[in-house]
Amino acid sequence: MILHRVRDGLPLMNxxxxxxxxxxxxxHLEERLLRSSSDNWCIINDGTNRPxxxxxxxxxxxxxxxxxxxxxxxxxxxxxxxxxxxxxxxDGTIFVTFICNKDAIPGLQPYPHPLMSWTGQLYKDVLHxxxxxxxxxxxxxxYYMYASLTVLDTYFTDYAIGSRKFGGxxxxxxxxxxxxxxxxxxxxxxxxxxxxKIPSRxxxxxxxxxxxxxxxxxxxxxxxxxxxIERTIASLGNHFSVKPxxxxxxxxxxxxxxxxxxxxxxxxLEEAYSSLCEKLHIAAISV
Amino acid sequence: xxxxxxxxxxxxxxxxxxxxxxTPPLLPFSISRCFSxxxxxxxxxxxxxxxxxxxxxxxxxxxxxxxxxxxxxVFVELPEAASSVxxxxxxxxxxxxxxxxxxxxxxAGEVVEVNTKLTETPGLINSSPYEDxxxxxxxxxxxxxxDSLMGPKEYTKFCEEEDAHH
Numbered sequence: 350m351i352l353h354r355v356r357d358g359l360p361l362m363n364x365x366x367x368x369x370x371x372x373x374x375x376x377h378l379e380e381r382l383l384r385s386s387s388d389n390w391c392i393i394n395d396g397t398n399r400p401x402x403x404x405x406x407x408x409x410x411x412x413x414x415x416x417x418x419x420x421x422x423x424x425x426x427x428x429x430x431x432x433x434x435x436x437x438x439x440d441g442t443i444f445v446t447f448i449c450n451k452d453a454i455p456g457l458q459p460y461p462h463p464l465m466s467w468t469g470q471l472y473k474d475v476l477h478x479x480x481x482x483x484x485x486x487x488x489x490x491x492y493y494m495y496a497s498l499t500v501l502d503t504y505f506t507d508y509a510i511g512s513r514k515f516g517g518x519x520x521x522x523x524x525x526x527x528x529x530x531x532x533x534x535x536x537x538x539x540x541x542x543x544x545x546k547i548p549s550r551x552x553x554x555x556x557x558x559x560x561x562x563x564x565x566x567x568x569x570x571x572x573x574x575x576x577x578i579e580r581t582i583a584s585l586g587n588h589f590s591v592k593p594x595x596x597x598x599x600x601x602x603x604x605x606x607x608x609x610x611x612x613x614x615x616x617x618l619e620e621a622y623s624s625l626c627e628k629l630h631i632a633a634i635s636v
Numbered sequence: 637x638x639x640x641x642x643x644x645x646x647x648x649x650x651x652x653x654x655x656x657x658x659t660p661p662l663l664p665f666s667i668s669r670c671f672s673x674x675x676x677x678x679x680x681x682x683x684x685x686x687x688x689x690x691x692x693x694x695x696x697x698x699x700x701x702x703x704x705x706x707x708x709x710v711f712v713e714l715p716e717a718a719s720s721v722x723x724x725x726x727x728x729x730x731x732x733x734x735x736x737x738x739x740x741x742x743x744a745g746e747v748v749e750v751n752t753k754l755t756e757t758p759g760l761i762n763s764s765p766y767e768d769x770x771x772x773x774x775x776x777x778x779x780x781x782x783d784s785l786m787g788p789k790e791y792t793k794f795c796e797e798e799d800a801h802h
Contacts, residue, residue, distance in 0.1 A: 406729070406736050407711030432711075433734030456801070460705040461735035520735035523726065524683050 352631075355590070360389055360453050362589035364582065365596055368392040372401050372438055373427055375446075378599060380430050382448050383521065383528050390448040391585060395442035400541055401531075402426045405433040405519060409621075411615065412549065416622040419544050421634040426613045431528060433519030437544055441536035443567075443574060445581055447529045454588060459527050461520055468518070468529050472508060474587075475580045480510040480570035485626035512554060513565035530609055535567045535574055639647045655797065672701040672795065675766050679742065679782055680791035683724075683749065687742040689782055694743055696750040697770045698730070698761060707733040709761045714771060720745050721774060723781055730761060743781045745774040 354361040367375065375394050382390050395426060401424070402414055408428055410416060413435040413630055422546075424437075447468065451459040455466050476482040507530070508516035518531040542560035555563055571577050626633040678686045688695040689801035704708065711731035721727045721741035729736045750772050754760060761769040776782070786794060 405731070405734070406713070407731050431734075432731040432736045458705070458798075461733040461737075462705075464735075467731075478643065518734065522735055522737040524724070524738060524740055636779060 356592075357590050359588065360542075361401055362389040362391055362585060362591050363594045364585075364591050365390065365392045365594050367392065367480040367596055367600075368573065369396045369398045369440060370394050370596075370600070371399075372397045372403060372423075372444070373610060373612055374600070375444060376403075376427070376429050377608040377615075378601075379446055379448060379528055379530065380521075380608055380610060382599070383523060383526055385528055386448075387412075388452065389450060389453050389589060390446075391582075391589075391591070392444070392446040392448070393581070394444040394446075395574060396535075397438050398440070399443060400424060400437060400439040400538075402435065402437050402544060404428050406430060406437045407432070408435055410618060411621045413546055415544055415546060416550075416618060416625060417634065417636055418457065420615070420618055420622060422544075423615075423624075424544055426618060427610060428613060429519070430608075431519040431521040431530065432564070434517060435545055436517050437537075437541045439538065441538070441566075443533040443535045443577065445531050445533065447494065449527055451525050451527060457624045461522070461523055464520055464522075464527060464593070466530055468531070469508070470502050471584050472516075472581075474584045475577065476571070480583065482508070482510055489619040507554075509554075510565055510570060515561060515565050515567050533567060533577070534564060535577070537564070537566065590615075604617050637724050644754060651691075672699070672704050673766075674699070674701075674788045676788050678766070679785035679787065680794075681724075681740065681742045682794065683740050684775045685740060685742050687782065687785065689779075692775060693748060694745070694774050694776050694782070696741060696774060697738055697765055697768050698741075699791075700765050703762050703765045703769075706730065706735075706737055709758045710760045712761065713749045713773070714754065715747050718748055721745060721747060721772075723778075729787050730758070739771060741772075741774065742785055743774060743776045744778060745776040747772050748775050749773040 372394075375392065375397070379392060382388075382392075402419065404413055404426065406408070406428065410426060412417075414426065436442075454467060457463055473482060507514050507520065512533075514529050516533045518529060520530075521528045539561055542564070545560065547555075547559065567577065582591060622636075624635050674680070675686070678688050680686050680699065684699045686697055686699050709730045709732045713729045713731075713736075715727050721744060723742065723744045724740055725749070726738040727741045728739050729737060731737075739768065751760075751770050753768070754771065763769070786792075
């Protein structure tokens with residue numbers, strides 16, 4: 350039996366505050382803590398050092414990114430360990446990650462939708478008073494074995510203000526723990542969005558809008574980055590006893606144990622580009 | 637979450653324990669999230685995997701309860717044939733609704749076959765979790781490990797209690 354640490358009646362959560370740590374290093378840290386720690390963690394990384402494209406575990410570069418421009422401009426492409434879609438992150442992105450034991454929050458089932466509902470409520474509290482924040486509904490069809498027809502259900506998965514998304518999230522769930530991580534668009538460079546294609550699997554509310562009409566910047570609604578970060582930590586304090594931990598105690602770039610998040614090699618991207626050009630019967634231009 | 641129900645109170649009361657019939661009865665149009673099927677003849681884990689003992693080989697997948705809670709499976713990560721699995725250890729993952737979820741082996745052993753159909757059609761895990769959606773076949777190193785797993789009645793009760801507590 351594992352005894353989890355408690356203080357003041359609330360489970361302990363270690364808080365690691367980072368600034369401009371490379372996103373690949375952050376992902377390696379998250380996965381290591383998910384698989385080899387029994388503590389609860391919150392990692393906040395205020396920006397990352399340079400633009401990176403980050404795909405989910407099943408991401409296919411040819412479907413999700415503009416390979417020609419990515420190769421031309423040498424934009425790093427990472428495949429992360431969690432599910433979900435593709436984002437481009439840079440110093441305008443604020444990352445918030447929760448890594449928890451499955452029984453850390455009473456009554457919360459460690460499945461995708463309950464987790465997203467809980468985190469969505471937490472951020473609703475964080476952003477109360479700043480714009481019309483809500484969780485955006487996505488219609489998803491489910492079906493159960495032996496059913497002759499499908500069940501229509503709706504789930505809340507995106508963070509939006511009005512009909513514009515400002516945060517992308519994803520999760521990874523193990524037998525006894527889970528990770529929920531979010532990249533918040535504090536600000537972004539429109540030019541960077543051009544590296545991303547509009548995904549074929551997109552929520553209905555997107556209505557085929559290009560990135561610039563689908564997204565919004567938090568800086569237009571929230572006074573400062575530190576306001577958002579401080580309010581997130583305060584909101585966490587309603588559920589956990591938060592204990593700051595210095596990054597030197599956890600950051601270890603040489604430790605890649607449990608690290609399945611990978612930087613795609615240039616060769617992999619070039620092969621994807623060549624295959625795509627063959628499929629489309631167009632000449633691959635050397636980049 | 638908004639759930640559209642039709643005859644939900646009836647559906648909620650239904651808990652089918654089947655003998656693995658290939659042509660199951662059709663059910664009402666819309667089914668409560670609480671409804672999931674459990675098959676006789678299989679063993680189950682607390683992390684919602686099933687295992688079918690076929691003598692020298694054990695077939696493994698995830699249960700109807702699991703696939704219903706996970707949502708539409710869009711990607712499946714499976715091990716290589718000839719790799720080893722440990723009891724309770726992760727051997728792969730499924731992706732659904734922006735989440736990867738580990739799948740754990742009920743028994744230790746050697747992987748002898750993986751379901752390659754899941755690469756192109758991951759949704760088989762949703763539509764046929766106990767049949768076409770099987771994930772791996774393992775040659776168990778300690779067949780007695782199967783004895784410690786839950787039977788259908790025990791697993792049904794486990795799921796009811798798990799859902800009731802949340």
